[in-house]
Amino acid sequence: MGTVSNVLNRPNLVAEATRQRVQAAIGELGFVRNETARQLRQGQSHVLGVVVPSMANPYFSDVGRAAEAAMNAEGFDALWCTSDGSLTKEQRCLDFLEEQNVSGLLISPLDLGADRVAELHGRGLAVVLLDRTAADVCSVAVDHRTGGALAARHLLGRRHRRLVFVTGPLSVGPVRERHDGAVRAARDAGLDEHALTTLEQPEMTAADGRAAARRLLDLDPLPTGVFCGNDLLAIGLINELVRAGVKVPTEISVVGYDDIDLAATAVVPLTTVRQPREELGRTATELALAETGDSEQHEHRQVVLSPELILRESA
Amino acid sequence: MGTVSNVLNRPNLVAEATRQRVQAAIGELGFVRNETARQLRQGQSHVLGVVVPSMANPYFSDVGRAAEAAMNAEGFDALWCTSDGSLTKEQRCLDFLEEQNVSGLLISPLDLGADRVAELHGRGLAVVLLDRTAADVCSVAVDHRTGGALAARHLLGRRHRRLVFVTGPLSVGPVRERHDGAVRAARDAGLDEHALTTLEQPEMTAADGRAAARRLLDLDPLPTGVFCGNDLLAIGLINELVRAGVKVPTEISVVGYDDIDLAATAVVPLTTVRQPREELGRTATELALAETGDSEQHEHRQVVLSPELILRESA
DNA sequence: CAAAGATCGTGAATCGTTTCAAGCTACGCT
DNA sequence: AGCGTAGCTTGAAACGATTCACGATCTTTG
Numbered sequence: 001m002g003t004v005s006n007v008l009n010r011p012n013l014v015a016e017a018t019r020q021r022v023q024a025a026i027g028e029l030g031f032v033r034n035e036t037a038r039q040l041r042q043g044q045s046h047v048l049g050v051v052v053p054s055m056a057n058p059y060f061s062d063v064g065r066a067a068e069a070a071m072n073a074e075g076f077d078a079l080w081c082t083s084d085g086s087l088t089k090e091q092r093c094l095d096f097l098e099e100q101n102v103s104g105l106l107i108s109p110l111d112l113g114a115d116r117v118a119e120l121h122g123r124g125l126a127v128v129l130l131d132r133t134a135a136d137v138c139s140v141a142v143d144h145r146t147g148g149a150l151a152a153r154h155l156l157g158r159r160h161r162r163l164v165f166v167t168g169p170l171s172v173g174p175v176r177e178r179h180d181g182a183v184r185a186a187r188d189a190g191l192d193e194h195a196l197t198t199l200e201q202p203e204m205t206a207a208d209g210r211a212a213a214r215r216l217l218d219l220d221p222l223p224t225g226v227f228c229g230n231d232l233l234a235i236g237l238i239n240e241l242v243r244a245g246v247k248v249p250t251e252i253s254v255v256g257y258d259d260i261d262l263a264a265t266a267v268v269p270l271t272t273v274r275q276p277r278e279e280l281g282r283t284a285t286e287l288a289l290a291e292t293g294d295s296e297q298h299e300h301r302q303v304v305l306s307p308e309l310i311l312r313e314s315a
Numbered sequence: 316m317g318t319v320s321n322v323l324n325r326p327n328l329v330a331e332a333t334r335q336r337v338q339a340a341i342g343e344l345g346f347v348r349n350e351t352a353r354q355l356r357q358g359q360s361h362v363l364g365v366v367v368p369s370m371a372n373p374y375f376s377d378v379g380r381a382a383e384a385a386m387n388a389e390g391f392d393a394l395w396c397t398s399d400g401s402l403t404k405e406q407r408c409l410d411f412l413e414e415q416n417v418s419g420l421l422i423s424p425l426d427l428g429a430d431r432v433a434e435l436h437g438r439g440l441a442v443v444l445l446d447r448t449a450a451d452v453c454s455v456a457v458d459h460r461t462g463g464a465l466a467a468r469h470l471l472g473r474r475h476r477r478l479v480f481v482t483g484p485l486s487v488g489p490v491r492e493r494h495d496g497a498v499r500a501a502r503d504a505g506l507d508e509h510a511l512t513t514l515e516q517p518e519m520t521a522a523d524g525r526a527a528a529r530r531l532l533d534l535d536p537l538p539t540g541v542f543c544g545n546d547l548l549a550i551g552l553i554n555e556l557v558r559a560g561v562k563v564p565t566e567i568s569v570v571g572y573d574d575i576d577l578a579a580t581a582v583v584p585l586t587t588v589r590q591p592r593e594e595l596g597r598t599a600t601e602l603a604l605a606e607t608g609d610s611e612q613h614e615h616r617q618v619v620l621s622p623e624l625i626l627r628e629s630a
Numbered sequence: 631c632a633a634a635g636a637t638c639g640t641g642a643a644t645c646g647t648t649t650c651a652a653g654c655t656a657c658g659c660t
Numbered sequence: 661a662g663c664g665t666a667g668c669t670t671g672a673a674a675c676g677a678t679t680c681a682c683g684a685t686c687t688t689t690g
């Protein structure tokens with residue numbers, strides 16, 4: 001019925017008495033608006049998709065949560081999808097979201113080359129890249145080169161001259177940038193080429209950090225400063241170092257990256273490079289919402305946020 | 316067009332030639348089926364909602380991931396919602412899912428009393444409780460009493476006679492059950508009443524574990540065995556203990572609960588009670604799918620899974 | 631008191647898909 | 661040739677909400 005629709009969507013158009021009556025009936029019958037039909041008719045959905053490689057990763061879950069909160073504040077809802085590091089799964093997520101008619105997409109794509117995202121964008125979906133950057137799309141990223149440099153310079157400033165950079169797969173953009181930033185900073189400080197080792201791990205979990213620590217303990221002479229590509233690596237590494245009887249930070253200093261919750265409560269509270277996760281998520285939905293609003297004469301913006309060094313005890 | 320629908324849903328009914336032609340057109344035009352309209356017409360959705368208190372908690376993200384994988388295998392998709400520990404947010408999640416016409420619900424409700432879930436169930440939604448149990452609903456839970464007892468008996472078996480149970484809010488069912496199981500086991504073993512302390516923390520994060528460690532270090536005499544309500548508590552606690560120079564497990568033994576990934580790579584690899592998270596998630600979607608299928612003469616099942624003690628180094 | 635205007639309620643069309651009855655073809659059989 | 665049938669295709673109704681033009685009622689005003 002038309003009136004019911006008005007009561008729900010434009011209550012001011014309907015007389016107080018009728019409004020009451022309709023509301024009562026709604027309560028009585030337990031009527032629930034069928035969002036599905038509503039969307040079909042309106043062609044728009046008030047739902048944004050969030051696609052991340054993993055929800056278990058505190059970095060993504062924090063960013064996503066901030067993004068979702070910002071959406072809710074504007075009457076939008078979030079549809080979470082996890083690609084689990086698989087391109088196939090990512091495809092499946094995008095298919096799902098497209099079929100669900102989301103009006104926008106916050107995505108941290110596994111592979112920028114995959115132009116499925118571009119295709120969706122072409123169909124009129126608002127797209128915001130999380131922690132990636134591309135020419136003709138909105139994006140919010142952190143300046144990882146600066147972040148890496150921040151970490152390296154901190155170690156250098158503490159007179160460390162034998163450094164190891166423990167990193168995840170350098171094929172991943174942000175990871176490579178952190179590493180590059182650190183290496184560049186070390187070189188700029190005039191550090192000797194062979195005083196600088198890179199340990200590339202297949203993943204970025206605490207287990208990988210532990211494995212890195214074992215390889216690191218074989219080095220001779222032992223390095224004195226370590227920069228890890230994320231906090232989980234750093235935590236695993238420190239744990240194994242401590243187990244081996246190496247004192248952190250006296251014998252080896254460690255800097256992490258991300259500043260996840262666990263960083264503060266590690267055996268040795270972690271000195272780390274904080275990414276502004278809340279701001280990242282919030283800004284991403286702002287950009288997306290702006291784009292869904294404007295639709296046509298929208299200007300794509302590439303926002304770059306700054307990382308910050310958090311001093312604790314590990315370095 | 317009717318034929319297009321047939322090509323997509325019942326390809327055997329349509330002639331090879333037409334099928335090819337339609338497929339070609341689909342490819343050419345970049346046609347994407349509008350799931351919204353499809354659902355509206357069918358009244359059913361091939362989507363299940365997953366409602367958990369937090370995605371950052373590895374326990375829930377693992378359970379949910381297993382559940383989602385099982386859904387995907389059956390052609391269903393998952394809609395993730397996080398209640399973030401707030402009843403309001405949980406309500407919002409349920410409203411959203413109902414409006415989205417999900418055909419089932421996997422939920423770990425904050426408050427069993429809230430009969431919103433029962434209401435949805437009444438509307439014909441398949442409902443499966445995660446880690447909670449109620450009379451007239453399907454559920455998959457772990458026998459936490461046994462889990463708690465497993466942990467306590469392990470400590471007692473190692474001749475520990477001064478025990479502390481560090482726990483989260485006892486208002487949370489599963490948490491209380493773990494605690495009760497442990498306390499009962501200790502009493503059954505004839506442990507003195509005052510040789511048993513309970514430290515209740517407001518949350519169950521590593522930070523709470525650290526706080527617990529500080530309170531614990533004030534105790535005189537120091538306890539020798541500690542059972543933590545989850546691994547995060549245990550990790551935070553051990554970290555602080557080690558920082559204070561207390562040797563684990565020689566001076567104090569610690570048992571955790573969950574067996575999250577981090578447990579194995581902690582400074583002192585954690586002895587812990589493993590919950591079968593994958594099985595829990597998988598079973599939950601099986602129950603839900605079974606219920607959506609049968610609809611009417613469906614028998615509710617309460618599945619209870621068994622925890623398992625994982626021996627590592629911390630106790 | 632009548633006409634105009636303001637205020638609300640009504641009914642039909644619409645969104646994109648599924649479903650089903652009915653129509654069409656071509657073929658085989660007698 | 662005539663008829664039945666299997667195999668496909670077509671067209672229209674339906675899902676539940678929104679939207680909009682129209683009609684009904686009530687109020688105001690000259």
